[in-house]
Amino acid sequence: MSELALQAYAQAAKEAYANSRSLHDEGGKASEWLAVSRRRIAALIGGSEDGLYFTGSGSEANVLAIQSLLNGAEEGKNEIIMGATEHASIRTYLDSLKSRGYVIKTVLPGKHGIITEKETAEYITDRTALITIQHANSETGLVHDIAGISRLAAEKKILFHSDCVQTFGKLPLEAESWGISALTVSSHKVHGPKGLGAAYLSPNMFWKPCIPGTSHENGFRPGTVDVPGIVSFAAAAAETVESMDREQEKMRQYREHFSRFLIKSQVGRLIEAPQPHQQLPGIMGCLLHNREGQYAMLACSQNGIAIATGSACHSGMAKPPETLLSLGIPEEEAHSFIRISTGRNTTLSHMEQVETILHRHCGAALERMTPE
CATH class of the missing domain: 3.40.640.10 (Type I PLP-dependent aspartate aminotransferase-like (Major domain))
Incomplete structure (x- = not known):
């Protein structure tokens, strides 16, 4: 509040x-x-x-x-x-x-x-x-x-x-x-x-x-x-x-920052609309490449950061969100989903903390798989 x-x-x-x-x-x-x-x-x-x-x-x-x-x-x-x-x-x-x-x-x-x-x-x-x-x-x-x-x-x-x-x-x-x-x-x-x-x-x-x-x-x-x-x-x-316009502009900046991180680190990919007006910037749905969403959520939680693996109304359910399945995402891949929600009190420093944790816990598997 x-x-x-x-x-x-x-x-x-x-x-x-x-x-x-x-x-x-x-x-x-x-x-x-x-x-x-x-x-x-x-x-x-x-x-x-x-x-x-x-x-x-x-x-x-x-x-x-x-x-x-x-x-x-x-x-x-x-x-x-x-x-x-x-x-x-x-x-x-x-x-x-x-x-x-x-x-x-x-x-x-x-x-x-x-x-x-x-x-x-x-x-x-x-x-x-x-x-x-x-x-x-x-x-x-x-x-x-x-x-x-x-x-x-x-x-x-x-x-x-x-x-x-x-x-x-x-x-x-x-x-x-x-x-x-x-x-x-x-x-x-x-x-x-x-x-x-x-x-x-x-x-x-x-x-x-x-x-x-x-x-x-x-x-x-x-x-x-x-x-x-x-x-x-x-x-x-x-x-x-x-404060809607200035807050949404701030959310867009955070989203762009997170998108650049995902591309550079290859940790995952954003689910994103083709046009800005078709996307709420403060809701970042992400499919991880090498980890299940539950793993990433626990890693963030242990570091004082709350993210989700779907709607809070579905917490505790093993099945991935119906939304992802309706988009044609295979169930196995949908289990890698996380949702990061930014808000009025979110800062760029918070986003950088999330990125550090995801890179540490969800990028390691990728590094082990990369040929020498």
Whole structure:
């Protein structure tokens, strides 16, 4: 969490502690703080405050947004199109819908791992109810063509949801100008508190709540709203978006530095989009040449550096990330995957430490294999 977010949380926890639905003055104060935060975040994603609903996480936002849209979808439409690289929260939920008669179609990425309207259009029929394609992947940082897919969905009168958890605060989000039905974001990705997310459903969309009779968040989600957390979320989001351009430029410099290291050392290769606008620079998905990703992760961890071998939601799983397999990377090679994520507090010195560790622990095997 950023220092500003921590300060905002502490202040709101002291001054806006009441239930925002309560009718007494303290409840009214909490409701005002909540309304201001809702307006702030809605503006940051290019939406209207009438369409923003707070949740307990980005994953919960994904599930509630998708199901609420499906509840209001045209009767008789039972096909859902999803991207092959979707977050586990979407893949597992959509899989559960099969038992309720839904048909799930999976769009494989096109050239260079990008999903565009071209790949998506092939799966559309007159029974397609909803399309869900993430804005950017959490393991590779590849950015999909959400604006183009949204136009396609609008032309075909199909609902469209996008998981924008990875791109909020890193790329501009334009919910209404894109014509998107729904998008979802998460607090901790913008240096706010964990355990908070938000779903934006365009006020132009018809939807029905997952739990009828719910009073909080206009019926979108039950439970007392975490006003201090949301105030903190809004403060962190505003701070992150304000510094977005300069932070992304810093991430690009780190990425270029790491790319040069990989080429020179032959330790591994980056998974990378052909165009800068198709790549989040702060997510560096790398395939090592001579070591499994778990080995590199442990070596870094022992030196006080946290990297991943895939999405944190998959930690402990032996199978490599589905994202890599959908890109056509063989399973054996996919086990060599690591993900390095840079952020606001990352320095060039941190990157150099990572490079030193990888060269020491993952370049040795290469040196032994080189003929004398």
